[in-house]
Amino acid sequence: MCSEPFGSPPASQDKYRLPLNVKPQHYDLTIWTDLKSLDFGGLVAIDLDIVQEASAIILNCSDDLNLGEASIFCDGLEANKFQSAQITDKDLGRVTVKFPAALPAGTKAQLKINFNAKLRGSMNGYYKSAWQRDGQTEYYALTHFQPIDARAAFPCWDEPLLKATFTITMVSRSETVNISNMPAAWEDVYDPSSSHNTDLSSLLSTLSKDIQWKITRFEETPPMSSYLVAFANGPFEHLETAVVMPLSGRTVPLRIYATPDNIHQVGFCLDVTAKVLPLYETIFNIEYPLPKLDTLAVSAMENWGLITGRNNAFLVDPKKPNIDARKRVGQVQAHEIAHMWFGNITTMEWWDTLYLNEEAIVLSAIFPEWDVNSIFITDHVNGALVLDAKRSSHPIEVECPDANFINQIFDSLSYSKAASVLRMLSNYVGEEKFLEGVSIYLKAHLYGNSITRDLWNGISAATGQDIYKFMDDWVTKIGFPLITVTETATGIHVRQDRFLDNSAPNAEENKTIWNVPLEILTVDKDGQVYIDKTAILDEREKSFPIDTSRSFKLNAETMGLYRVLYTPERLAKIAAEAATADSVFSLKDRMGLIYDVAALTDAGLAPLSSLFTVIDVWRNEPNCKRLYMVWLSVWSSISTVLRAYWENKKITDGLRALIRALFVPLVQRLGYEFPDGEAIDVVELRKTAVGGAVSGRDESVVRELQGRFTEYTKTGDDSRIAGNLQQMIFVTAARFGGRAEFDALIKIIENPVNPSMKPAAIQAVGSTQDVELVRELFAYILTKARDQDVVLFCMGLKSNPVARRLLAKFFQDNYDALSKRFATNSMLKYFIEACFGGLSTQADYDDVETFFKDKDTSRYSMALAQALETIRARIAYIGRTKDDLSAWLAGWEKRSEQ
Structure with missing residues (x-):
């Protein structure tokens, strides 16, 4: 296992990669699914090129699969049959099929293996997912194979290099719907008396005769990697449209599938798909290669021709405007469609x-x-x-x-x-x-x-x-550069060093010299802005001639991946210029500046007070276009400080007072309503302002949001739970309420009115300040929460100071159960960050380090190393900034009282 990702030479790749003496060319895969018994099985026939003489074939297979008879046919020779194919390496997920006569190099062969298994419940491989119809739990099944879980559904060569074509046949209960990467070539109800391929007849003979089955045969795919294979079976409905592609002129049908309870919320996703797909064909200048594109709104994955994703990634309630939901759908779908070319074709x-x-x-x-x-x-x-x-x-x-x-x-x-x-x-x-x-x-x-x-x-x-x-x-190379700027008589002198958030790099860590596009913004005597794209720092230090008597800034538009450190005097000038109505610095410049200053204070390269000085300078700026993004950056930066000082009441009280001073005036000006047709900038600014005021615990804003939640729970009327304020309303209800609000949020989680309500309630319910309710939530997570929701619950608890250490203890106490529950997927790494990333003392650090000392951390070693380093950095940060922050807050409080 590659449990030591840093510093040690890699193990021989030959050990971990399949031998290439045999290569798959085509898979004929038949899968049957029974959504009542939650079983599946099938037969795979794989056409092979025998590259080198072989007396055994090694391919990937999970030990979840029960393998039946295997047979090999080679250029018309008599079949060599076996009672079973045996898993030979559980850790590497391999099965070996041996046969007495060697297959000659340069020949063709076909390997057949039948198999069966239970549908997984772990969001990978071929797995089940539950939904509610009229209060009853029903199931559908779908695949998620990236990176190495195709082998959990059928024996295969499960490596991206070993591409092949696939012809998929699905057998299911007749009332359900089958979908896969390609369009259906034909579909028919299974008639046992009709003539069928011998293999198919033999396979279907094992299925119940009391159930009406149907067979769906899909067209052959282009050559593709195994992780992109996709199929799903369930009670799906769909909306559809079609687009004419700009290069080929072909009409490509587009469908969005969902369960019947959610089908009315897929319209926006369908609109995005119809706009995005033709644009990518133009951008890449390559025709979209498939005859259709489907999306199943249920885990996001760019399977070729069949995108799959969780409900909240693709569904938007048309009756409940929610800008975050629309952006999430647009970003996810555009990203997955891009992979139809970049990732799937190549x-x-x-x-x-x-x-x-x-x-x-x-x-x-x-x-x-x-x-x-x-x-x-x-x-x-x-x-x-x-x-x-x-x-x-x-x-x-x-x-x-x-x-x-x-x-x-x-x-x-x-x-x-x-x-x-x-x-x-x-x-x-x-x-x-x-x-x-x-x-x-x-x-x-x-x-x-x-x-x-x-x-x-x-x-x-x-x-x-x-x-x-x-x-x-x-x-x-690991890391990125810090660009230090000093001013000279003729311009600026810049130097690059690796940036670390807790200390200066040592000589070994500081070896890399990046090619850094400095993007120097300057202003000429006529006030014209110029960005020098030719300025490259390709050595440790270099000087550039500019007029420093006028405004300038590096990393214009924040296009580069690096931090910039100015002198305190220059930073003050840039901050002041950025606050003017006609500033030469753009929105993206200001966002980058506030994030840089926050990071530099974290690293001890600037006093923490400098961050708050910049924020204070910007607090009264005019309502310029997309001001909300600057405010979002401000809120994010202050929140980071607030999380670090969660156990220092005096400082947290001072920070919350500052937050109220910044955001409550915006709430008072903008209110809580979102009229139709309102500019998106105003929508976003209002949402950000209310969120900031809730973080500052302003009594008037808290009362307003509590009242809206109470009205909803009493009447069932959600008209005042604006989609854009939903998350803040739920958090406020949990944080300032008690048993009634906790129970109401659990009810929303179990029976949401729309898909966005559920994740909002999951993250919010952990904000309760009642320790007994926190413990009750832990029990709920263990016994009732769906696997895909557990990390969301933990992220909500992590944001609650009352629950933070209890959460770490919860993970430790239930480590064995959680490790077993999520044994086949990657969820444990997210638990590590959520359950330990918020801690901040040496005792915390020692406790975490001791707990994991005797554990097999190979599945989450990187996340654990990052969590421990985060705690260590926070300890140093608090020790380094406490006096400076306290002094600034005291000074600000005095100025505010004047």
Whole structure:
């Protein structure tokens, strides 16, 4: 197992990768599903190329599957049959089929294996999911195979490099619906007396004769990796439309499937799909290769031709406007559709090259009012920088041959940092050239596999630049640079060093010299703004001539993945300029500035008071366009400080007073209602202001939100639970209420009026201040919560100071049960962050370290290292900033009283 991701040489890749003496070419896969007994089974017939002489075949298979008879046919030779195929390596998920006569190199063969199993309940492999119809629990079944769980549904070569075509046949109860990657070629009710393929007849003979079954045969797929195979069976309904594609002129049908109770909420997702798919065909300059695109609104995964996702990723109640829900649907669906090209047509050779998150390009065209480029700074850039500032971080490309370790690297670094690095590159070379390079790359590897160097080659061909040289360190090295700016008589002198959030890097940690696009913004004598895109810091230190008597700033528009440290005097000037109505600094500049200052204070490179000085300067600025994003950045930064000082009442009281002073005037000006047709900027600002006021515990805002919740629980009328305030209303009800509010939120969780209510209530219910109710919630999590909801419950509890240490103890006390419950998926790493990431004392650190000392941490070693480092950094942060923060708050309080 690759349990030591840092510092040690990788194990031999041969141990963890399947032998290539035999290669799959085509799978004929038949799957039967019984949603009453919750069983499934099937037969897979795999056409093989015998590359080298073989007397055994090794492929992937989970020990969840009960394997039956296996047989091998080779170029018309007599079949060699066996009673069973045996799992030979449980850890690596492998089965070996042996036969007495060697298969000659250069021949064709076909391997057949039948199998059966119970549907999993763990959100991976082929698994069951429950829904309610008229108060009764019913089930549907669907797949989630990324990265290595196709083997849990059928024996296969479960590696992205080993692409093959697939023909899938599904057998199910006749009243249910079958969907898969491709359109149905035919569908018919099963008649035992009709003539069928011998294998199919034999397979179906094992099914109950008292049930009417139907058979759905799907068209053959293009060559694809096993993790992209998808199928689902259930009582689904759908809405549909069609789009004419711009390159091919083909009409492509689009469907969104959901359970009957949710089908009325898929309209927005269907609209997004219809707008996004043709745009991507134009952007990539490659025809969409499949005859249809379906989406199943139930875990998000970019299966080719059949996108799947949780309800709250695809459903929007048309009667309950919720801007967060609309943005979530747009972002998720645009991202998954992008993978129809980048990832599905061209697939990475191995899991160490997970890339591309270019939905911002498409969403900017479809929803310009969302300003997704600014949202990207909060959702991706800052999040990636926060995690990558730790010694326990990892490069975008993590060399780890063991597929069992892959789930650990599905994190903000593999996605958000990668997306941010590509955004930085796109800005540097120009978006048009960047996308031309992506298109060149995809066309060179159609239906094949690739490595990162192939992408750089494509963009190099489009730009004429050596992109590999420019970009290699950004994806292969850990961390990112801090750019320190000092002013000289002729301009500025800049220096790069690795940024760490708790101490200066040592010599070994500070070896990397990145190629940093500085994006220097300057202003000429006529007031014209100029951004120098040619300024590259490609060595440790360098000087640049600019007029420092005028405004300037590095990392214009916050396009680069780095922090910038100015002198206190220059920071004050930039902050003051940013607060003016006609500032040369954009919204994205201001967002980047506040996040940088917050991070620099975390690292001890600037006094914490400097963060609050900037915030205080900006508090009275005019209501400019998209002001809410600046306020969101402010709220996020103050909240980080508030979480660190959760056990210091004097400081938390002072911080909450500051928060009230910042946000309550906005609430008083904007109110609580969201009239139809209102500008999105005002909607977002109001939502942010109310959220800030709740965080500050303003009595008037708390009373208003409590009243709305009470009215809903008494009357059932949710008209005053505005979708855009739903989360804050639920949190307020839990935090300032008691038993009645707790029970009401549990009721919402178990029977939500719309999909967005459930996750909002799950995260909110943990805000209760009653310790006994917290303990009751722990029992609920263990016995009643769905697997996919448990982490959401824990995230809500983590945000509650009353519950924070109780949550850590809950995880420790129930470690064995939780470890067993989530044994087949990657959830444990999220529990580690949620249950221990909020702690802040040396005693906490010692307790966590001691608890895990004798545990097998191989499934979550990275998350544990990051959680421990977070606690250690918070201890140092509190010790370093307490006096400075106390002094600033005292001074601010005196100024406020004057």
